[in-house]
Amino acid sequence: MAAPSHRRPRDRKRRTALLPAAAVATVALVIAVALAARPDHRPDEDVRAAATPAATVHPTPTHRKPTATPTRPKAKATKASPTAPPNPPRPSTTATDRPAPATAPLAGRIRPHVTYQGTATFYDAGDGDGACTYGPTDDVMTAAMNTTDYETAKACGAYVRVRAASGAAITVRITNECPAPCAPGQLDLTAQAFAKLAAPSAGQIPITWTLLSPATSDTVSVRYKTGSSAHWCGLQVIGHRNPVARLELRTGSGWRALPRAEYNYFLSEQGTGCGGALRITDIYGERLTADAIALRPDTVQPTGQQFRAHTG
Incomplete structure (x- = not known):
């Protein structure tokens, strides 16, 4: 039972009213009987009600973007992105838990016909x-994919359509x-690409993005890595429409699939x-x-072929 109140009466003589x-x-007995009559009453409730303090409500912590966002591991540093506004939307990863559509049986985390939510x-x-080591380029409509969806270079070369809440959209x-x-x-977009979606002062914005299979006049090329020989080689695919x-x-025993390195080369360790x-x-x-692809290191060699375009 709660402790009796010690507040003074409001009459000017400040007299204390005493109850016999x-x-x-009698009052205590009435309260006890009323509590015991409750269908869900448990004897220990009275004790716990008196002993348990009121819960303390803590404010929800706000998310704060780090002062710098590196985008090239083990290599060049990047400039810091502006500080993000508080409470950006939490990225959704639901799509990555679904099986790949039948139209893309070899897709990894990034799949066609799926809309992904995140931030830019x-x-x-x-x-x-x-990190994809395509080399220097004047193309500014590019982006860095987060490590999870980068998926050991599986995302390299993919084209994605990025859309902001304002309705502005770009392809990178x-x-x-x-x-x-x-x-x-x-x-993580290039500064030029981000500026087409929002003012740089925004720092970080909510987006959705989808995989594209764009129109292109390019054909697929391959390049042997510097240092490749008949005893070890690495190959890279360039200019592909689809991931x-x-x-x-x-080989003498048939086709052999090569493992892919995080820097986007397929490696034959024994040559x-x-x-x-x-x-x-x-x-x-x-x-x-x-x-007819000769073993010529660091040379881009066209195949004269391209993958088919896909809609969706």
Whole structure:
């Protein structure tokens, strides 16, 4: 039972009203009987009600974007992005829990016909080179993908359509990786690309984005990494319309799929198949075969082929 009140009566003589002991006991008995009559009453409730303090409500903490967002691991530093406004929308990762659509059986986290939610920030892209190691470029409509959706370079070369809440939209190509604190769903755009969606002073904005299979006049090319030989080689695919899912080299025992490094080269550690025919497969399962790709390191060699365009 709650402790009796010690507030003074409001009459000017400040007299204290006393109740006879019998009256106090009677009131206590009435309250106890009323509590016991409740269907959900438990004997220990009276004790806990008196002993438990009122809950303290803490304000919801606000999210604060770090002062700098690196986007090239182990290499060039990037300039700091402006401080983000408080409470940006939490990125949604629901789409990544669904099975890949039947139209893209080799897709990873980034899939066609799926709209992803996240935030957009921006950075100084410098000469345009990034974690995908495509090399310097004058193309400013590019972006760094967060590490989770970068997925060991699977996102490299993908085209995505980015849309802001205002309705403004742009298409960018993924050429870089944005490590933590970039969250799933987040894109770190070049400063020029971000400016087409919002004023730079915004710093960070909510966005949605989807994978594209754009029209292009380019054909797919390949490049052997510097240092490649008949004993070790790395191959990179360039100019592809759709994300690349697999690269295989032809060996004496058939086609051999190569593992992909985070810097976007497929590696043959023992040199098996280096300098021979190769086969490239996109996320939709389409294969391009090239027989005349010589083992010439650091040289872009066109295949004369391109993957089919997909709508959606």
